Amino acid sequence: MKSKYNLYIAVSFFSVFFMSCDLTKDLDEYEPLYSLPAETAISDESSAELALTGVYAILQQKGGANPQNSMIGSTLSGINAGGYPAFLYAEDYSLMANNPITDGDIVAGIYAGQYTMINRANWVISGVEKLTANNFVNDNRQAEIVGEAKILRAVGHFYLLRLYGQFYDINSEYGVNVRLEPARDATVHPRISVGETYDAIIKDLDDGIASAPALRTKYYVNKTFAKGLKAKVLLYMGKYAEAAALAKDVMQNSGANFALTPTFTELFNHRSGNTIKNSESLFSIYADDNETLGNGAFWSVFAGVSDWYYNLAKNGSMTVGGQVIKYDQNRIPFMETGTYIFQGAGINGNMKFAQFTGPDAIFDTLYYLRMAEMYLIYAEAAARSTNSVPADALTALNAIRIRSGATTTGGNGFVTYPSSISYAQFLEAVRIEKMMELGTEFGEEWFDLVRYDYADGFGTGFKASDVKPTATNSDKFILPIPAISIKTGKGIIKQNPTY
Template sequence: MKRTIISTISVVVLSTVLSGCMDKLEILPNDQIITENFFEEGSPEEIESGVNSMYQRLQSSYMYNLRMWTLDIVAGEGRVGNEAGGNGLETTQLSNFTATSDNSGAKELWRGPWAGISRTNWILTNIDKSPKISDAKKTQYKGEAHFLRGLYYFNLVRLFGDVPWIDKQQTASDDLQVSRTSKDIVYQHIIDDFSDAASMLPAVYENTTDIGRATKGAAFGLLAKVYLTLKRYNETLVAIDSVMNLGVYSLNRKYEWNFSDLRENGPESLFEVQYEKDVTAYSEFDILGQGGWHHEYMAPLASINIGGPWGNFGWFAVYPEFVESYEPGDLRKSVSVWCEGDVYQGWSYDPTCSQTGHNVKKFLCENIGVDRAMDSPLNFPVLRFADVLLMQAEALNELGRSSEAAALASSENDGGPLNRVRVRAGLPNVTTTDQVELREIIRHERRMELAFEGGHRWFDLVRYDNDGEYAKTFFQSIGKTNFTTPKHLLLPVPIDDIDANPNLLPNNPGY
């Protein structure tokens, strides 16, 4: 069941313009000015629309509607297709490791989270002032704010390293020439945010109109991912146990159900970005738009129009190396990538549609809006239970508990975490308990299970070791010889922002 809970909010120094929405986007007037006594006088509905606004930046092209999934191109899973007229040049430069500090893709990834962070701080600073909101609801709203601030910062710190830590609403009297904060300190703040969120949020929501909000399980799941990134494996397992003990999550019986607009926010979903079609308040490329871009960007550039009125862009051409990495019988292959002989509504996929012979299929949506472009209703997954299981397998293996990581499974519902994921994919159980062998198997399994889902592969490549040699070896194996360490483990802070605020110097190594 789909419920869109996203609002929009523009935070200026002295005033805020709010356009809120609940369910099918019940829009407040775009010219409504949020005064300093908004929280004291605002109705519960108005306050909720402000809370909802914290989620909006996740929807934008600066994050999960474009930039986050193009990190899978940077990670070497494919190339930009349809480069006519310079389309995707910034992503091509990033993926060829030739980008400089004026790269627009890096700039959008840098700038994308800050509006969301500002909104979370706005809520955390002011929500207790509202006399019309119950204490229980205030706790929930603060939990959502902590969760989202943690998520926004988690993406920032993994991409850019040291970033400014801002944890309060900024005003005209504040010094806006902020400096970068050590990534170690930022990570501790992220851990605190997810921990606070887990203590404040419900495991499930009673009201179906709240589907899509952050939950206790989402907070524990992302906390586990933070600990795994920091190689704090015991703490990873504690956070994952907290997810398991909720009794809320399970693997979908079929892998493809994770990418159906008819099965969104299902039992495998810990958190996903909500999208909705036919919301006409915004134009197709509006950063505040509610429709998903994934279908039209990724669908094959073909004679058949399986997109909106503009057709398909064929923008993610998948490398044969990735396609050939599927094991025989892997059921995920036909769900994730277009291959010769694939048929859709009587049309057979032609490999000449793509410069590589393949395109991404995972976000194909038959229910896409036909009258508007860039208007898919299909949500985008941020964290799935399969990811949690594979994190559990990795942590167990790194702690020498390899037999637990690879315990035999008879179905997706029982057995060791690695083999539960493999059995669901139609693959045989892994039987080795050799730690080194199992490490590579788990890494391979993460690559195939989470392909094209918002940069998982990139973040995995750069976290597997401390010096980037694992990533370097992989990129060299696919001919990406420009990759160097430590330079390409991080993106550059945009030169425009450094020119405006020299306190952001020094830039990341090599830029």
């Protein structure tokens, strides 16, 4: 990993040609720095590779969007109950109360960080597309680099949409500012609709599926990740049949490099550098003793897993046809073996991420998408597309439970769900299973709460407030556009409702 670390150091010098973030300007506007024009900075395969690594560096480095981008969903859902009170600020409390302030550093940092990555990707795409095959030593590498950059651009736009846009309503006008060209001046661009935002994301993912590499290594994006992310985007869009078909394709046709691991705990081994090589990851970023992600330190200092989440996992159950079926048995006890920096403070640790000190403090892996989520995307999408519980959807859900120790013998306890499960129970079982399997990794449980609430009609049927009591105002299910962006946006950038 030291070579990767050194490459990121080099990128820190090279990337000054591609972006800057000046908070006196709109946060989604960036300009190239210094005298070397960005258009000429990419001149051959070597410089193109270095520029592409500069895009990946945004995902790796602390600051900007990280690590809050992966944690904020869990803050909104209540799984993150906050760390030691002395380490928390007004913005932290506003997020935990589902009433975000507009001028906080977290809201602004995530927003700016994603646009930084998008702008770097745009410079790579623009620069590499102007070259010819003669500028490249390796066959197809020109197209592959563009494909990777477009996937990363789609990642940035998707995360912006689900945090700052009304992602749940494809007909809403409140999408995000989609940037498909490098920022060459301080022109302010308006937001576009949610549907148009999704169209741009899908277009980039389709291009990535067509031209990105099959697999370099798991800390670079690839065709399978792009297909998996597209299935997830389609689920968010409510295109359930398409989402199910694509998720099933990823599950069944991705080869040995992309498959469920035999056990859950091996995904979070902080003592071995081999964790990054596991088959379950579709795309992940990685840290060792030379480079950090910040997540472990944050979950050991500035964040703590809530009692209600751990208690739900240990004591929660669903009754199906007389069977009392427990939500979990082994995953949450493993997470609980993590320790908070101040032992005795009454704050829970989290072993999914590297610890603050000790032998489990060295290696860290943050999964942007893994195969278990594909199984659960398929289960939900297949059910919603047919308003029923297809047998293979039930099999997909139970596969994740079996991997975590569930038995197939029937009866009570941590067992597989039976075929007698109702449609409504099945959807709830999938939501709970995602919470048990993916909790604290990227806040997916929050976006599920919002999607499920919207699917039933906000305030009727399933309600996010049934799980998170403070989540009562649907306008606050998304974050505000940062105040600095609204202030400098010259009236062109529209704020989200009621902010």
